[in-house]
Amino acid sequence: MTWTLYSGWRAGAAYRVRIGLKLKGCAYDYAALDLVAGDQRQAAYRAVNPQGLVPALDLGDGTILAQSLAILEWLEETVPEPPLLPRTPLERAMVRRIAGIIACDIHPANNTRIGAKLRKLGVPDDVIATDWIQGWIRDGFDALEPLIARYAGRFAFGDQPTIADCCLIPQVYSAHRFGLDVTPYPAIVGVAERANQHPAFIAAHPNQQPDAVPA
Amino acid sequence: MTWTLYSGWRAGAAYRVRIGLKLKGCAYDYAALDLVAGDQRQAAYRAVNPQGLVPALDLGDGTILAQSLAILEWLEETVPEPPLLPRTPLERAMVRRIAGIIACDIHPANNTRIGAKLRKLGVPDDVIATDWIQGWIRDGFDALEPLIARYAGRFAFGDQPTIADCCLIPQVYSAHRFGLDVTPYPAIVGVAERANQHPAFIAAHPNQQPDAVPA
Numbered sequence: 001m002t003w004t005l006y007s008g009w010r011a012g013a014a015y016r017v018r019i020g021l022k023l024k025g026c027a028y029d030y031a032a033l034d035l036v037a038g039d040q041r042q043a044a045y046r047a048v049n050p051q052g053l054v055p056a057l058d059l060g061d062g063t064i065l066a067q068s069l070a071i072l073e074w075l076e077e078t079v080p081e082p083p084l085l086p087r088t089p090l091e092r093a094m095v096r097r098i099a100g101i102i103a104c105d106i107h108p109a110n111n112t113r114i115g116a117k118l119r120k121l122g123v124p125d126d127v128i129a130t131d132w133i134q135g136w137i138r139d140g141f142d143a144l145e146p147l148i149a150r151y152a153g154r155f156a157f158g159d160q161p162t163i164a165d166c167c168l169i170p171q172v173y174s175a176h177r178f179g180l181d182v183t184p185y186p187a188i189v190g191v192a193e194r195a196n197q198h199p200a201f202i203a204a205h206p207n208q209q210p211d212a213v214p215a
Numbered sequence: 216m217t218w219t220l221y222s223g224w225r226a227g228a229a230y231r232v233r234i235g236l237k238l239k240g241c242a243y244d245y246a247a248l249d250l251v252a253g254d255q256r257q258a259a260y261r262a263v264n265p266q267g268l269v270p271a272l273d274l275g276d277g278t279i280l281a282q283s284l285a286i287l288e289w290l291e292e293t294v295p296e297p298p299l300l301p302r303t304p305l306e307r308a309m310v311r312r313i314a315g316i317i318a319c320d321i322h323p324a325n326n327t328r329i330g331a332k333l334r335k336l337g338v339p340d341d342v343i344a345t346d347w348i349q350g351w352i353r354d355g356f357d358a359l360e361p362l363i364a365r366y367a368g369r370f371a372f373g374d375q376p377t378i379a380d381c382c383l384i385p386q387v388y389s390a391h392r393f394g395l396d397v398t399p400y401p402a403i404v405g406v407a408e409r410a411n412q413h414p415a416f417i418a419a420h421p422n423q424q425p426d427a428v429p430a
Contacts, residue, residue, distance in 0.1 A: 051316060051358035065308050067315030069284070074308035093280050093289035100282030101266065108323035113354075117347070123336050131336070139328075143266035 001060035003028040006048060008035040009209040010177070012107050013068040014055035015170035018209075020072045022200035023161055024079045028057075032211035035112055069103055072163050084163050095157045098147060098164040102171045106140035109133075110174070134180045137171070141185050144168075149187035156191050161198065169195050173206065216275035218243040221263060223250040224424040225392070227322050228283040229270035230385035233424075235287045237415035238376055239294045243272075247426035250327055284318055287378050299378050310372045313362060313379040317386045321355035324348075325389070349395045352386070356400050359383075364402035371406050376413065384410050388421065 005021065005028045007014035021028055033039040033054055041052045049056040049066045057065040065071045076084050085092045108114070110133045118128050148168075153159035156168050172192040175182055182189050195201045206212055220236065220243045222229035236243055248254040248269055256267045264271040264281045272280040280286045291299050300307045323329070325348045333343050363383075368374035371383050387407040390397055397404050410416045421427055 050361060051320070051355075053320070063305065065312070067312040067319065069319070070308050070311035070315050073311055074304050077304040077307065089289050089292040090278065092292065093285050096285035096288055097280070097282040100285050103319050104282065104284070104323055105266070105268070108319055109329060114324060117350070121333075121338050121342065121346070123338070127336065132332070135332070140266075146265060 003060060004031050004058040005029070006031045006033060006045065006054050006056040006058070007209065007211075008033050008040075008054055009206045009212045010173075011035055011054050012111070012170040012174055013053070013103070015173070015204060015206060016068045016103075016166045017055045017057065017071050018204035019161075019166045019169065019201055020075050020084060020163070022203045023082065023084060023166075024075055026075070026079060030210055031058075032209070034211070068167075069099060069163075072166055076163070082160065084161065084166065086157060086162065091157070094147070094151060095162045095164045098144065098151075098156055099167045101140055101144055101147075102167040106136055106171055107174075109136040110178075129178060133178045137175050137178070137180050140171075141175070141180075141182070141188060145185045145187055148191060152187055152191050154191075154194050161195065161200070165191070165195055165201075168192065169201055218275060219246050219273040220244070221246045221248060221260065221269050221271040221273070222424065222426075223248050223255075223269055224421045224427045225388075226250055226269050227326070227385040227389055228268070228318070230388070230419060230421060231283045231318075231381045232270045232272065232286050233419035234376075234381045234384065234416055235290050235299060235378070237418045238297065238299060238381075239290055241290070241294060245425055246273075247424070249426070283382075284314060284378075287381055291378070297375065299376065299381065301372060301377065306372070309362070309366060310377045310379045313359065313366075313371055314382045316355055316359055316362075317382040320358075321351055321386055322382075322389075324351040325393075344393060348393045349390075352390050352393070352395050355386075356390070356395075356397070356403060360400045360402055363406060367402055367406050369406075369409050376410065376415070380406065380410055380416075383407065384416055 007030060033045060039045060040054060046052055048064055055068055057071050065074060085095055115128055148156055151157045155161045156164040169192055222245060248260060254260060255269060261267055263279055270283055272286050280289060300310055330343055363371055366372045370376045371379035384407055
């Protein structure tokens with residue numbers, strides 16, 4: 001059966017799942033949603049994922065998966081090779097901690113619907129871009145940098161890509177997109193530079209998606 | 216070795232981990248932080264968790280765990296009984312999807328640091344309480360209600376408590392705290408009412424914590 005990933009080229013949570021799928025060597029069809037135009041809130045997509053958020057992964061048999069971390073954990077359980085989690089529970093807890101800092105503390109404050117609500121409340125665009133978006137990424141990276149510096153090898157945890165990298169690399173992409181100065185985060189930047197030379201990360205990159213809009 | 220949980224009585228993510236620990240029958244010391252006074256940002260706690268957020272679980276041997284979902288997954292791997300995840304990967308993906316909707320999409324928009332930032336940006340308190348906090352819970356509960364209605368038995372997924380309940384019950388507590396009308400969510404409310412009669416959920420409830428402030 002053919003899998004279909006509902007995605008938007010720059011949507012951070014969908015980018016995470018693309019990396020996981022590419023690392024596992026799983027083929028999928030790509031269903032693009034225009035998140036700026038609001039495709040994700042239309043009835044057609046609500047029938048796939050009532051939450052109106054990407055990603056969703058349609059397994060082709062009527063089963064829909066949603067929530068990026070849940071999809072990545074499911075992928076790890078059903079397609080074990082190559083592993084995206086280390087072997088010991090403590091190591092796995094550290095990888096999931098890194099993923100959690102990004103997926104629960106940095107990214108949610110900065111997604112499209114939060115920005116739209118802030119604008120509705122009268123917060124100026126430049127304040128949203130700097131004080132809000134850059135601020136939350138900076139807060140999170142301040143916490144991540146010492147963890148990555150301590151645990152990274154070639155990747156965020158050791159020398160193999162893990163779920164931590166599936167979350168970290170899209171967040172670094174977002175940091176660049178929103179103009180954050182990342183020089184205070186050499187460990188994070190180093191991991192991102194190495195990851196971005198890996199074929200799976202290259203294939204999952206926003207610019208490589210069919211719905212990418214040229215700069 | 217004695218475990219120590221760093222917590223605040225009403226902090227949603229710490230409440231999740233308390234439920235997990237109680238369900239697993241794990242004893243722990245309780246280290247209270249006054250999150251309103253800002254204990255979590257002081258150097259003493261930053262030495263435990265540089266991110267300055269609760270919960271953190273100190274295993275007593277120099278190991279610190281952080282991020283509620285990472286702690287719950289670690290607990291599930293190291294203390295397997297009673298299980299907090301169902302058996303098949305697809306069922307586990309659904310439990311983690313419910314947990315993700317709460318931990319990645321509802322709760323992060325509403326925590327203390329976001330409220331403080333909104334106030335700094337000039338958003339009035341009543342708008343924060345209604346338009347912002349109630350609004351994000353409502354959005355999330357709109358997505359959760361059909362999932363819970365479909366998959367719940369006595370608990371959010373089937374008849375045994377899972378990580379989904381560890382996340383859902385604190386979020387329902389928060390909904391009540393912030394005055395959300397929960398009558399549109401009978402499936403969610405039903406699960407919460409049953410869970411709140413379970414000894415582990417009673418023991419983990421904010422009002423039962425040593426740092427609880429009487430109403």
